[in-house]
Amino acid sequence: MSQRLDRRTLLSSSVAVGAGAALAGVGLAPAFAATPGKNAVVLGGGMAGLTAAHELIERGFSVTVFEPTAWGGKARSIPFAGTGSGGRADLPGEHGFRFFPGFYHHVPETMRRIPFGSGTVGDNLVAATGGKFLRGGDHADAFVFGIGPDPVSLLTVDGLRRYLLDNLGGHAVPPHELVYFVERLLVFLTSCDERRLGQWEKVSWWDFVGAAKRSGPYQKILAAGLTRNLVAAKETIASTRTIGNMGEAFVYNIMGRGNDGALDRVLDLPTNEAWIDPWVTYLRGLGVRFVGGQRLVRYEVAAGRIVAAVLADANGATSRVEADWFVSAMPVERVLPTLTPDVLALDPGLKGLAKLQTDWMVGIQFFLRDHADLTKGHITFIDSPWSLTALTQGQFWEDRTISRDYGDGEVVDVLSVDISNWDAPGILYGKPAKQCSRQEIADEVLAQIRDHHTMGDLLPEGIIHSWFLDPGVQWDAGTLRNINETPLLVNTVDSWKSRPTARTKIPNLLMSGDFVQTDIDLATMEGANESARHAVNAILDESRSTAAQVKTFRLYDPPEFKLLKQTDKLLYKLGQRNLLDVI
Structure with a gap:
């Protein structure tokens, strides 16, 4: 049984509050004492910010995290x-x-490195x-998708086709339309990465699965229902690459392929008790400084680098903080106002952030x-x-x-x-x-x-x-x-190119957050965590640190489909369709 940490320990934050007040009061704050070249400021205390702080402090950096609202961001309990x-x-x-x-x-790998009682937060x-998909109105059928052992001992196109038909069938979608939907899934699952980015990124999921020409149940249950409810994306504007990648991950997840756990x-426990409070307490014990009630207003730029961050408290009083490294860990709608002309002059590619869309x-x-x-x-x-x-x-x-x-x-x-x-x-x-x-x-x-x-x-x-x-x-x-105040990035058709990588063209400004390009390619706490790891690795590279690189993971890619994807890579290069794209 997991043990509960003492509430007074978890909630003690007087030091952070005092630091914030002091910074706001002086108006001009010097950099915190640190080894030259290893002073990092993290701007945002949500999933990306806490992850970046965790990885940096373990690699010998001095870290200060600034957050305007609440530690944990959208992941917290309230x-x-x-x-x-x-x-x-x-x-x-x-x-x-x-x-x-x-x-x-x-995320689970991070959680297993946070102490909790006699174990870790990962415990x-x-x-x-369980898990149910319920119908409404006169539709009395309910079904459970994918709970149970994997019947496909060897992953083949035919075996996966049968598996998908068995799991998705039996709930009002006409059989011939279900077959069509499964065939479209198989097209995506056997597409190479180049086709996914070059072709399917530019096609909406709605168009890819031919929803406009099919029945109401097909549209509601398969085209829209699974999309909106599983990955919180709009089927008519979301890219096929994004939805397909997540659909693939869920399929292999159900089959137990490449899983971290259940x-x-x-x-x-409630999220703050189970995770966020123990995490902040642990990082504070390692030396991370937490300053609440402070939001980024703008960056100061000189000689092609960021030299300081100007912060403001709830009353508008500003302070200035210098550092060697600046990690942006804010949601995209809060990043945009900080991209002033002098910042964009150093990295014009960040202008693409203005094209990204958010929803609720x-x-x-x-x-x-x-x-x-x-x-x-x-x-x-x-x-x-x-x-x-x-x-x-x-x-x-x-x-x-x-x-x-x-x-x-x-x-x-x-x-x-x-x-x-x-x-x-x-x-x-x-x-x-x-x-x-x-x-x-x-x-x-x-x-x-x-x-x-x-x-x-x-x-x-x-x-x-x-x-x-x-x-x-x-x-x-x-x-x-x-x-x-807390919208969520939605992945729209052809928006990948507008999203930044963690490494920007400004050597000491790193981007993290669920809008940054990551392997999971969806606005999730997993994507935010992954982006922060890439940001820290970029700092390690730029600083020529000898510390170990932060571990990153990729979504499962079945070896059984390797030859099919190599063939598809050649077909795509020749301008031809995927082998299964015949309907």
Whole structure:
């Protein structure tokens, strides 16, 4: 059983707060004392920033992390203020539920290097052994995709075809259309990397799978449902390369090919308790300095390099910090204002960031007065207009009794729901989520969930104690719309070329974050972690450090398809189709 760290240890941050106040007060802060050439500033304390700090401090660098809002970023849990009583903690809200598929390698590797009790944070990853895709309205069928042993002992095109047909079949999609969809998947799975980047990056997933010419169930379940609910991408604008890469990863994940761990993993405690607080505590113990309440305003440039970062606190008071290395670890929408003309003059390629698009994927938690026996895993509500997915969390928090440890003693479980489509009209009010009040969002989400098979019985009236919507979503009375402080990058057709690598043309400015080019190629905490590792490796190269390079991983590539992909590479070079692209 994982042991709980002392709360006072995890939450102690007076040193960081004091440092932030001091910096803001003087207006001009010298660089922190460090070995010459090894003073690094990390701008952002989310997944990318904490990863960069972790890898740098272990390699002998002096590291200071600046963060305007909260450590952990979108990955953190968020206390529902004022809900705790009788010595209990506030109820745990969050931006959205955590999901660690088996093909994640970077994040779990980091977690296993963070002490927790007598083990590591990695011990807090537990398998979610269930998982359902539910239909709504008159569609009473529910199905489980891919849970069970891999029947394909030798990976061949024919064997994989049978496997996909067996797992995707039996739920309203006409058989001939299912065959077509599987054949399209096989085209992608046997495409070489050059074709994926040169051809499929420039085609939308909707067009690649021929959705416009096929039935409603095909569009809803296969073209849109699996796309929006599994990878939070818009099927009509997302590149086939991105969706195909993730679809491939999920397929091999289900088959146990190249996995780090179980098919689907979650945390056995609220995220901050299980991961973020122990991580910050560990890094602080190693010497990382954390300064909260500070956001980057701009960089100062001289002699082709960044010489200082100008920061501001919540009141607008600015300070100036010098360093040898600057790691940008902010989301793309916060990076853009810092790309001033003098920065872009040094690296004009960063102008491409302005072409990237963001969208909303935000969570809401319903705190329940009774246990809801839904499934031991994630649930996808296929027919929900807002593309809802959910998880009941209490069943995984084995070291916690929610009624004992959180809230007012009446809450026994937490239903955490992700809303992936904020632009579709709902079924209660006929409005998209972006135009609904916070109460309307909560009502609408419940109505869409209860519209699915058996959910009305499992979530009866009176079971809801309270709810918590990510505070990043706020109602704007002037425009009668919501604003969102925490949008998510969406991978659009041909956007890869607009995304930077971790190494920029400015020698001491590194980019990290879920928008940076990575192997996983999707806005995820795994991608953010990977990008930070590349950024640190670039610093090691530029500084000619003798420290070991940071380990990085690549998505699984089955050796059985190596010859097929080599053949496809030749066909692509000759301007011809993939061998299986015959329909």
